[in-house]
Structure formats: structure tokens, C-alpha cells
Amino acid sequence: MTDQAVADDGPGSTGGRLTTRETAERLGVKPETVYAYVSRGQLSSSRAPGGRGSTFDAAEVDALARRTGRREQPAPAGELTFRTGITLIGDDRYYFRGVDAVELAGRHTYEEVAEWLWTGELRPGVRFTAPHEALAAARRAVGALPSHCGSTDRLRVAVVAAAAADPLRFDLSREAVLGGARSLIPTMAAALPPAGGEAADSEDTSAGLARQLWPKLTARPADEASLAVLDTALALLIDHDLAASTLAARVAASARAHPYAVVSAGLGVLEGPLHGAASGPAHRMLTEVVERGGAAPVVADHLRAGRRVPGLGHRLYSGEDPRAAALFDLLAQVPQAAPALAAARDVVATTARHTPLHANVDLALAALSVATGMGAEAGETVFAISRTAGWIAHALEEYGERPLRMRPSGHYTGPRPPQPLPDATEAPSQ
Known part of the structure; x- marks a missing residue:
């Protein structure tokens, strides 16, 4: 450290x-x-x-x-580095403001951990509430989307609608940014359609975020043990240093984009199959393992097709992803999660015969979603809503830096000038 x-x-x-x-x-x-x-x-x-x-x-x-005018220390050749006081990763652990993130998430709610990340202060019992006007605008916009749209499509639209409803979005003062973040995150969750197809008679918008999000992910009734797993997952995923989506968010903040635009930039990158959407393939794999009664044939199919086995390995951890370990421990206390948890462990054990890869958080999210009847996109939704708080934390840091400091130079590989003007292409005959 x-x-x-x-x-x-x-x-x-x-x-x-x-x-x-x-x-x-x-x-x-x-x-x-x-x-x-x-x-x-x-x-x-x-x-x-x-x-x-x-x-x-x-x-x-x-x-x-x-x-x-801060004189940045030069980064190693080919690397882009940032000074940040948010997250430190080292020795197969990670820390939020110097505090073990797994311990923090195990003892505090998502909202409390978000506040810690933003301010360095714990606010016991804090709740985020969606303002009526922003939520109404977000729900109308999301409701107008085609039915085949994915959850990240809906979240992006909800963020744009919430931004349009906030005339103060261009105020980049710390107080304004934090106030907007506390309202945007529950707006994103509440704007999603219910998993069962029909809205509940009354939604408790004063409840914790995990309880608000639960009916958007599964039609099954919530039990306290499963809610605890979901809330811990949200808290664990808030930030993970400069992941691809966080870098995009910081670039947007460097250009002094407002916080909603910063979140939109992060969402655009998060949807990639190598980032926030990585839990979907793991969900489908675990579902197949449960159905076929074992991981061996499923893993064999992946290897035969030349596909990597989802949910395994992480470039920053030599052992098991600490986020996965924490979620597996909590899932072990949920009786109905036993088949999915056994399937996940079977995948790890089977693959270990060929290559020493450990479980990452995508496999743990998949175990949660399979165990609770959630869809394959549930992990991506949890990831996106949770990580919004991390993007805001990084935006706050970046707003305090010199604007537009991230301006790399391109290495031009095209034809050397001067080149002749191109000939006009004739339009095809009608």
C-alpha cells in the first residue's frame, strides 16, 4: 500500500x-x-x-x-496512469479508500459503501430516492423501446431521460454531482420493467437499492438471505480501479461532460462481452451444467469449440477473485442456491484439470442469477447499476484535474502526403 x-x-x-x-x-x-x-x-x-x-x-x-499546473510524473512507456484515491488492488485483495472492500461490503449496504467511496464518510441507514419527475421521464422513455431491447439499452435510455429532466445537470460542483448521483442510481433501477411482466401494486422507493432492484431481475419473491447476496454484490462491484468503462468515464469527465454523460460513456463500454456482459455466458453455462448434471460435458464442449470457459480467471488476481469468494460464501447460506453453487464449483474443479484458472466475479454473479430465477442479463444489470457509483467517484476526481489532459497522439500509418485529390465516383445509372 x-x-x-x-x-x-x-x-x-x-x-x-x-x-x-x-x-x-x-x-x-x-x-x-x-x-x-x-x-x-x-x-x-x-x-x-x-x-x-x-x-x-x-x-x-x-x-x-x-x-x-500539476506536473504529472511520467508513466512507464506505453502506459496511461492516473493518480486516484479510490481503489487499490494488490496481493489478491482490493481496497476502497484503504479499507478492505470485501469487509466493507459485508458489513454495510450498497448505499453506505457508495457514500464512503464518494466522501470518505459512512452514513448508516442512508437511502437513495428517485425524484418523481426524473423517474416518470425515464419510465416513459424506457417504455417506448422495442420489447427485444436489453437491460443496458434501457439503462442508457433511462440515464438520458433523467439528464433531460435535470436542468442543473451542468453544475459540476461536488454537492450538485453527489445530489444527482443519489437520485440517478435509484432512477435507473426503478425505470426497468418488472421481471414478471406486471408492476407491483406499490413500489417502495424508500427501500434499499437491492430491494428496489430485486423485482426487476426476477419474478420470485425476495427472501432476506438472497437479498443480502444481491446487496453485497452491488457493494462489491462499485469500483475496480481503471477498468475499461471507468477509463471511458474519466475521459468524458476530463472534457467536463456532466455526470449523466459520464455515466452514459461508462455504460457504452460496459456492454462489451469482455467487460460487464461477461456474466451472461457464465449464466448460460451454469444453466446447462445444472440441466446435464455435471460440468465435464459442458466444459468439453467449450474446449472442443475453441471457446474459453466463462467465469474463470482474472488478470489482476493470481488466485480466486475476492469478490467471487465473498459471494460464494453468502450463497452457501441460501438453500435454494445449492445446485447453482455446486455447478459453479464443478466448473472450476473440472477446468483445473487442464489449466489452473480460478473463479471470477462473473461466475459468482451467474450462480446468483441461476439460483434465483433471474435471466442471463441480470449480472450485467447488477454490474451496470452498481458501477455507476464508481464512475461518479472517478468523475469527481477528474473534475479536480486539468481539463482535457488525456490527449494521446496518434501514430499515423496512412499514405504519406501530399497525395492527389481522389477522382469523383460516378453515380450508378438508374
Whole structure:
């Protein structure tokens, strides 16, 4: 982790305070220059606990960086890196603001974890509520879509409709962005059609997000154990560093797109089969394993066809994805999940005979969706709604950076100029 003690400053940054070394890195200067800023009155400092070195207010340091023009440290060749205080992944674990994300999701609701990610503060019992006008607009727009549309199509349309209903969407102040996020996320969930085809007599919009989302994913009645799994899944998936959709969201925020547009950018990338939609193939595979009574013939079919086995392996974890491990532990407490959970474990064990791949979160989402009668798109829906909070967190960080800082140069491989003007193509005869 990067927030451990430094040699010249005692304990690492805590409570919004930075050490001299961290301040110098954030400003892109030498430690001596940091104290020059202090002597000129451009920064204020306090003695670190124990009297070893000084600490600096992170917000004040960021403000100075914006005024002076932060000098980013060069990234390794061919890599694009960002300073972020949101998620750290290392040693087969991941952390939200330095706190173990699995432990956080196991003890707090999705909304509480989202607030922690956004503000660094826990708000016990917090609930997100969809405003009437935005929700009505989103439902009308979603309702006008063809019946064959997928859930991500509906979510994208719901976000655009909610944006159109919000005249303050261009206010990029922290308070406005957070207020919009707290209303957008439940609007996305509530705008989806019910899984059973008919809306409930009355929807409890004051309930937690997992309970609001449940009837959109399955026609089965909710039980508390299954709701707990869904809520934990939402909390676990909020962020995962700079995944492809998060990078797209940060690029949009760098151009000062409003938060709804940032979320739309993330949704556009999330729908790819290698990202948010990856749980769909895993769902279909587990369904087949349950029906055929074992994983061996199903895995064999995938290998014979040259297809990778869904739900296995993750480039950031050498062992089992910690998100999958957490969800499997919770599913083990749900009696009706036993067949799907056994199928998932059978897939892992069968594939391990050929290659040492471990379960990832897509396989765990598939086990949840198969066990609860959800459709193949359920995992993608959970992923998209959950990750919206992460995109907002990254947008807040990016709004504090220099605008349009992500401007890579293209390596042109076309014909060298000057080339002659092209000949006009004659229109075909009628």
C-alpha cells in the first residue's frame, strides 16, 4: 500500500492529511519546494504526531496543484496512469479508500459503501430516492423501446431521460454531482420493467437499492438471505480501479461532460462481452451444467469449440477473485442456491484439470442469477447499476484535474502526403 510511513515524516496520510513526501509527489516537486510554498504562504502545515515532520491538508494541496499546473510524473512507456484515491488492488485483495472492500461490503449496504467511496464518510441507514419527475421521464422513455431491447439499452435510455429532466445537470460542483448521483442510481433501477411482466401494486422507493432492484431481475419473491447476496454484490462491484468503462468515464469527465454523460460513456463500454456482459455466458453455462448434471460435458464442449470457459480467471488476481469468494460464501447460506453453487464449483474443479484458472466475479454473479430465477442479463444489470457509483467517484476526481489532459497522439500509418485529390465516383445509372 502507498499510505504507509515515510522515512522523513512519520505516519502516512490520515484524515485528509498528507506527509511532505506525499505532498511533493502530488505537486510534482521536490520536498524542499513544498517548504518553499509554506514559507511564501501558499501552503499551511501542521506538525505530524510525535513531532516528526509536517502534514498538509489534501484539499489545499490539490487546490495549489490546480493553480500551479500539476506536473504529472511520467508513466512507464506505453502506459496511461492516473493518480486516484479510490481503489487499490494488490496481493489478491482490493481496497476502497484503504479499507478492505470485501469487509466493507459485508458489513454495510450498497448505499453506505457508495457514500464512503464518494466522501470518505459512512452514513448508516442512508437511502437513495428517485425524484418523481426524473423517474416518470425515464419510465416513459424506457417504455417506448422495442420489447427485444436489453437491460443496458434501457439503462442508457433511462440515464438520458433523467439528464433531460435535470436542468442543473451542468453544475459540476461536488454537492450538485453527489445530489444527482443519489437520485440517478435509484432512477435507473426503478425505470426497468418488472421481471414478471406486471408492476407491483406499490413500489417502495424508500427501500434499499437491492430491494428496489430485486423485482426487476426476477419474478420470485425476495427472501432476506438472497437479498443480502444481491446487496453485497452491488457493494462489491462499485469500483475496480481503471477498468475499461471507468477509463471511458474519466475521459468524458476530463472534457467536463456532466455526470449523466459520464455515466452514459461508462455504460457504452460496459456492454462489451469482455467487460460487464461477461456474466451472461457464465449464466448460460451454469444453466446447462445444472440441466446435464455435471460440468465435464459442458466444459468439453467449450474446449472442443475453441471457446474459453466463462467465469474463470482474472488478470489482476493470481488466485480466486475476492469478490467471487465473498459471494460464494453468502450463497452457501441460501438453500435454494445449492445446485447453482455446486455447478459453479464443478466448473472450476473440472477446468483445473487442464489449466489452473480460478473463479471470477462473473461466475459468482451467474450462480446468483441461476439460483434465483433471474435471466442471463441480470449480472450485467447488477454490474451496470452498481458501477455507476464508481464512475461518479472517478468523475469527481477528474473534475479536480486539468481539463482535457488525456490527449494521446496518434501514430499515423496512412499514405504519406501530399497525395492527389481522389477522382469523383460516378453515380450508378438508374
